[in-house]
Amino acid sequence: MTHELAKTYEPQNVEDRIYKSWIDGGYFHAQVDPSKKPYTIVIPPPNITGQLHMGHAMDETLQDILIRFRRMQGYSALWLPGTDHASIATEAKIVEAMREEGITKEEIGREAFLERAWAWKEKYGGRIVEQLKKLGSSCDWERERFTLDEGCSKAVREVFVRLYEKGLIYRGERIINWCPHCKTSISDAEVEFEEKDGFFWHIRYPYADGSGYIELATTRPETMLGDTAVAVHPDDERYRDKVGKMLILPLVNKEIPLIADEYVEMDFGTGVVKITPAHDPNDFEVGLRHNLPVINVMDEEGYMNENAGKYAGMSALEAREQIVKDLEAQGLLLRVEPIRHNVGTCYRCGTVVEPMISKQWFVKMKPLADPAIRAVETGKIRFIPERMDKIYFSWMNNIKDWCISRQLWWGHRIPAWYCDSCGELFVSREDLTVCPKCGKPLRQDPDTLDTWFSSALWPFSTLGWPEKTEELKYFFPTNTLVTGYDIIFFWVARMIFSSLEQMNDVPFDTVFFHGLVRDAQGRKMSKSLGNGIDPLEIIEKYGADALRYTVVTGNSPGNDIRFSDEKIAASRNFANKIWNAARFIRMNLEGEEIGAQLPETLTLEEQWIVSAYNRIVREVTENLEKFELGIAVQKVYDFLWDVFCDWYIEIAKIRMQQGDREAALGAKKTLVFVFSGTMKLLHPFMPFITEEIWQSLPHEGESIMVSQWPKYDPALENAEAEEKMGNVMEAIRAVRARKAEMNVPTKKTHLYIATAHPDTYRESEAILQKLSYSAEIEVADRFEIDGAVTIVTADARLYLPMAELVDREAELRRLEKELDSARRQMATVEAKLQNEAFMQKAPQNVIDGVRANGEKLSEKIRMIQSEIEALG
């Protein structure tokens, strides 16, 4: 297919059409193919509630680059897409929508609520997927999955039952984090600490024997209703003889003991801690050690419960105010001290979490963490950048049991059934209705599982596990996981231990971490700041390729990047540059039937560009294999713009305009070969424009995305041609610079070239003539020219006879300056060569390099000197 190529690249006219052609071609679909090696990436499933944001844009772009690269290399490359049901986030959205209608989920009940949730999922769940397509993501959509679909649900239940049977899942009363807004427990990982202003209320607790008071301080006075002890440090002199005495808990008028525990720090605050086992994780531990009763004074909504006596029914905050007042009235409040302290908040809604005792389901982590630590230690899983492993280890080494039950409806329901008659508990793969023991009806646990429980299984649940599918056998373990460092605990760590436990293998061999996309000022993009940039608007305006290029260029693994108008504009300009190079080539191809092969024999400049291209092929491939995507794309950019366009196209014009059909054909073939190959190198980064261009040039095959990745070919390497062209280019630059300096940039002048290598320059005469704006060119080993501008390059002396423009004095000064600089460089070279330590210890190739440099310099110095003599 051919299209008229517009003067500027218009991605809007290209992208959707190309994407559709890829889908229609079935190129995204990866098959189980024993003749190929598999390469697999599973997508970090975006939330169905989500809208595409810049974080996704970067994440998906990196994955698509890797997948497209491997696919072209001949792997059976599977990029498995899907979405996450995101229990808390989704449920919150639906509850919110219902609130606007004036109904609550309790009113309509579980079933009706879930119906709404699924309807919502059907309506909005596809939105993010459509947005991913806009980026050009080459996901295998035929294999799209959802964390709550049948297969994933089956996997979740299988894992739950297995872990339960192994004793790695248990139900128990522990301190958990309760979010009063989301009305569910959340895991430790889901608590974010925020520094907030608060108060230290200093309170007196009287001794029961009337022998005075003990002073303590608390930030949460309302919890005192659940105090069951007061603790001091065992070594604290002040209380040595008091430990063991009873205290009267104010307001409650109950006796509680004064105990000694190492947990208390003598130097902090008053050195006295009230112990509330039901509402503080540390106190809970203390309580266990001292066998203290646990009194929960709050309900799940964050209101004081019946244990709170007269405060029952108040919210925690109301109770706090009242309690402070009451203490004050009784003269037990000593003072109030303002402090800044860290408060745990819910990562979803930001509400201050309430630590409280609750009966929940937990995963016992220690046995799972050990193999997970080893997998990274031994290198079975590699983190890029490597430093991420420290974060991982520190978390895994200090891991606590994982609270997995949520008081939500949208999610995987816990497969546990209770018999209210005989009190038995059953955990089962199959739904149960009657008690296998006593035949009475069973009641299923109302809770659902933490969303991350299902995403932890994603690398294998999506491939069909627990069934033994062909896909699972072929594509698992997956290869690369691409994700942001912000979900290393939530997701990466949990996939690792889940996979090791269930599959007895790692889920992936490499984790490629990227950073955050920040705004132009370096701030995190956020809704509240309103500084978010919508990738879809960027795509609309600049094209997906420009967006993709922007998020990978100048970026290194694990580091954040800033997104700015300047950057996206620069990317757009690059796309336009490529576009016009293609336009030029196509224009010159009209009426020619040429293939995609190189000509049989190559001229010097063709040898040079092909050799340079060939090197780029090798380097870009290596960079991609090492996940150095930013470096890889930078190399393609530099080659395409600075080498191919700025030099080779200009050079090729000469032969194409000369009228010699054979010569022109050679140039055209070379242009096509190098440019098409470069389009392939660029394709993973900028898939749309490269496809559009590749199709418009002579090519073999249906699509660039299933064409073969260019291979480095040692036969194309030509150091001699590169050296020769390097000299020619240096001469051209030097002439241009001199003319620019003299304000006659395009003046056509004669050019005399005195050199020891005349062949090179004679061969390149036409090039020199055109690019240096020369009239006629003469090449010899030496010239005697009066009143000429002289230029000395490493390889030649160049004369521009512009007597009328030459200022002898100025020429002399310039040459002196050049001589000076050459001599200074020479001095450092000589210093090295005379340094015995250097000569002895430096490797031979470095010494050779310095020597060669020295020879060049001395030749240059000699030439400059003779010019100075000639002038003087």
Place this chain on the structure above:
RNA sequence: GGACGUUUAGCUCAGCUGGUAGAGCAUUCGCUUGACGUGCGAAGGGUUCACAGGUUCGAGUCCUGUAACGUCCACCA
């Protein structure tokens, strides 16, 4: 309290296993050079890469320490 990251041209950032610094943007000058002004050519700009030591023949690149900024973890009631 602990760990980690960053600190390189005016701005945003590259710089792999150590061999005397690069890009994009911005700036200045000059170009209707028949692919592209979203362009072309040329130029200036780092007191040598936050600072102080050290290792080395040689350090932006390795080690130690300091400072500023940032991130994560822990959390003292």
